[in-house]
Amino acid sequence: MAETLKIGVIVGTTREGRFADKALEWFEKKIAAREDMSYEVLDLREAALPFFDEVAPPAAKPVTDPKAQAWGERLKHFDGFIVLTAEYNHSIPASIKNAFDYAFEGWQRKPLGTVGYGGVGAARAVEHLRLVAINFGMVPVAGAVSIGGADFVKASQGTPISELGDHLEGPAKALLDDMAFWGWAAKNAKDEAEARKAA
Numbered sequence: 001m002a003e004t005l006k007i008g009v010i011v012g013t014t015r016e017g018r019f020a021d022k023a024l025e026w027f028e029k030k031i032a033a034r035e036d037m038s039y040e041v042l043d044l045r046e047a048a049l050p051f052f053d054e055v056a057p058p059a060a061k062p063v064t065d066p067k068a069q070a071w072g073e074r075l076k077h078f079d080g081f082i083v084l085t086a087e088y089n090h091s092i093p094a095s096i097k098n099a100f101d102y103a104f105e106g107w108q109r110k111p112l113g114t115v116g117y118g119g120v121g122a123a124r125a126v127e128h129l130r131l132v133a134i135n136f137g138m139v140p141v142a143g144a145v146s147i148g149g150a151d152f153v154k155a156s157q158g159t160p161i162s163e164l165g166d167h168l169e170g171p172a173k174a175l176l177d178d179m180a181f182w183g184w185a186a187k188n189a190k191d192e193a194e195a196r197k198a199a
């Protein structure tokens with residue numbers, strides 16, 4: 001079987017009753033249907049990271065908290081990440097920022113995609129997340145899913161996202177196609193850089 005990319009799908013909010021579970025249920029079907037990638041769900045509720053409390057940033061010094069160590073190690077296994085994000089007060093939920101703050105190596109030079117949801121489809125949060133990602137040498141991809149406006153209201157009230165119509169299919173495909181393109185581009189470039197160093 002051809003090698004596939006390993007994508008981490010990060011569930012970014014943690015509160016009880018979160019909309020994130022609806023977005024995940026829908027999005028998992030899209031990514032599971034891809035033959036060019038495999039995925040795992042990285043749920044920040046399960047990761048249960050403490051609020052950042054280290055003497056130095058992980059880029060400068062390994063973290064000491066055991067849950068954060070496990071989080072950082074787990075990230076290293078993936079070729080890229082898709083974050084399911086809400087918008088909290090015009091930015092990303094603190095849980096997501098904290099999860100980024102708590103690691104370094106595992107984020108490096110990998111593509112970052114988003115499935116945003118909320119009144120404006122988490123548009124402002126997604127833009128902020130892209131800026132954070134650049135600090136880690138990540139590649140924020142252009143393709144993105146945005147579940148906003150009437151879609152968000154209907155889905156919040158119980159309509160499954162899959163029954164909202166087929167207008168989210170195109171953005172989901174664009175997101176996954178971009179993840180595949182930039183995931184391989186980054187992986188190949190890293191392999192070539194290693195080979196050049198060894199030569």
Ligand SMILES: Cc1cc2nc3c(=O)[nH]c(=O)nc-3n(C[C@H](O)[C@H](O)[C@H](O)COP(=O)(O)O)c2cc1C
Binds near residue numbers: 021087090
């Ligand atoms: C603390 C907080 C701040 C919020 N701020 C915004 C916001 O700035 N823009 C927006 O569209 N929705 C905002 N909302 C509404 C969220 O889009 C909505 O509650 C969504 O379901 C949150 O995602 P979650 O259910 O996965 O936690 C906010 C919700 C919370 C809890």
